[in-house]
Amino acid sequence: MRAVLLFILGLKLTVAEIHSHGYIYTETKGIPGFPEFVSVGMVDGQQVNYFDTQIMKMIPRTDWVSGAVDADFWNRNAQIAIGAHQVYKNNIEVAKQRFNQTDGVHTFQKMYGCEWDDETGTTNGFSQFGYDGEDFLNLDFKDLRYISPVQQGVITTVKWNNDKAKIENQKHYFNTECIEWLKKYLQFGKSSLEKTVSPRVSLLQKDSSSSVTCHATGFYPSGVTITWMKNGEEHHEDVELGELLPNEDGTFQKTSTLTVSPDEWKNNKFSCLVEHKGINKEESEIRTNYGNSLPIGIIVGVVAAVVLLVGMAGIGYKIYQKKKKDFKPVSGSDDGSNSSAPA
Template sequence: MRSAVGLLLLLGIHLVYARTHSLQYFYTAVSGDINFPALTAVGLVDDGQFMYFDSNITKAIPKTEWIKQYEGSDYWEEETNILIRKHQVLKNNIMVAQTRFNQSTGVHTYQQMYGCEWDDETEATNGFLQEGYDGEDFLSLDLKNFRWISPVPQGFITTERWNKDKALLEHDKHYLNTVCIESLKKYLQYGKSSLEKTVSPRVSLLQKDSSSSVTCHATGFYPSGVTITWMKNGEEHHEDVELGELLPNEDGTFQKTSTLTVTPDEWKNNKFSCLVEHKGINKEESEIRTNYGNSLPIGIIVGVVVAVVLLVGMAGIGYKIYQKKKKDFKPVSGSDDGSNSSAPA
């Protein structure tokens, strides 16, 4: 896998679609009596999935045409072997964490989320690695001070051990600063034609009935960067607004929602609208579509959203949790997928 990086020396190539790009991996291990793969793994470039693995199929598979075109059987065999080993590591991590938290039964999850970012204009780079247990932060790599930290006492034993392992820290540093960035640039070049595309969002205002909250639903857009703003009488309105998570659609585009809670009288006596900005293009919607009359039933929209959430779950439940936590940390490890083989023993 690393040898493939040498085939494309992309350090001097400036991609024409200027923005910050990312390579991200999410591993989720599950224990207990649950009808879900014991390990799922997802790889994403610019928030779009390009690879998938789970312990039921025991095989890493491509999810885009561009990765199929440029990487052959040797690449996927090596990815598979890495992830099979990762399964054993994370399985052990769950058992260790259960002991640390004094747990003996129940369903538990252990996640590893890591990757890097590159700004193709400024050449600035960034990396992150965080490990979580049962949906809460457990371990992370503090890049500013280059040391492992934990927000909970149960992780202190591990941080002490890993911070003494200078070889491991240097290994992580090399992956973050070199291997991950080179891999990201390689993948961007592979998928240049599809990753350059811009698809504008479709915007709808959805409401169950006249007394319900109003949801602004933007969907079908690419790339993933979008801003949703509620307007009241021509001014930005931020009160009683709940912004939803970014979710992937099955066709590689994205969707996002923002929900506004106001009384029927307040809606009637003011001019509310939803403004969606994507790639410098604004779309504004003020007409509500309800589940009565001739408008699109909100049940259909809700069903689509639920289906997408389930799809995300089967593709690796770490994706949605990571999006929720992404802004909270900027904390890696290595082959092309950078997986850390250490266990928090």
């Protein structure tokens, strides 16, 4: 099976003062037992609502979110998700034709939403699409035009860029309605969204000759810095920083891997420094899974966090890197879009 099942980072929020709200749509084809369509609503990296085509209803993912919405919110947004499922199901078929593909495992996604800096008042929007784990299309908010990194997406960019009303509608949604919903959610979820949980840090190694991974997990909010230290100085060579991943309990995990020879490790003092919300944690003792020195629970815990993510949030891909209808904001809904597809 093609390697299209990477995992959702979520949304673009790495600075504590920048708040984010948005949705991730994931349509899948060819995965037995997995929902064809999943919709996840998020605020500051925390899931607030969820829909999939197996349960066929929108449900809350936090205790506080029900207080921020009206009684019909759940049914209204479930109907939006059902409509989006039909559009995105067609998206996959259109994309397959454009890429000259046959049946198999395929995914089509959209990630969109808004950001608000509570210190400067600056707002921003993001709207990105992906197919089979690769970037397909996104809206450049600076120039207000669609761009695509692949030839197969150019047909859509030309059509949508000629529809100025469509782009203005989206600009209005991301700059006003989405921000209003974000501020409302922040008000009702303040106690939960502003919590702080410090990371647990471990140095993990498969065997004496393999690379060493610094694993920080269980922290909230998502902003964290992982730095390797060598003899008391910052060390940046042969370092690979992993993606931020959500845990099942709403916290986050992240890794940084250092590749050095056993002799170099032995003859120098290496450590991993993790900085989070003003609290620093440093670890220098390696725990391995050879010699039975690493509890199996640590390994299982890391794997379980990823597996649970698939079950609750849908599969995805690394969509943010530095989805045959027009976009129309839906009144009374924080969703903002009931369609979007290659056309």
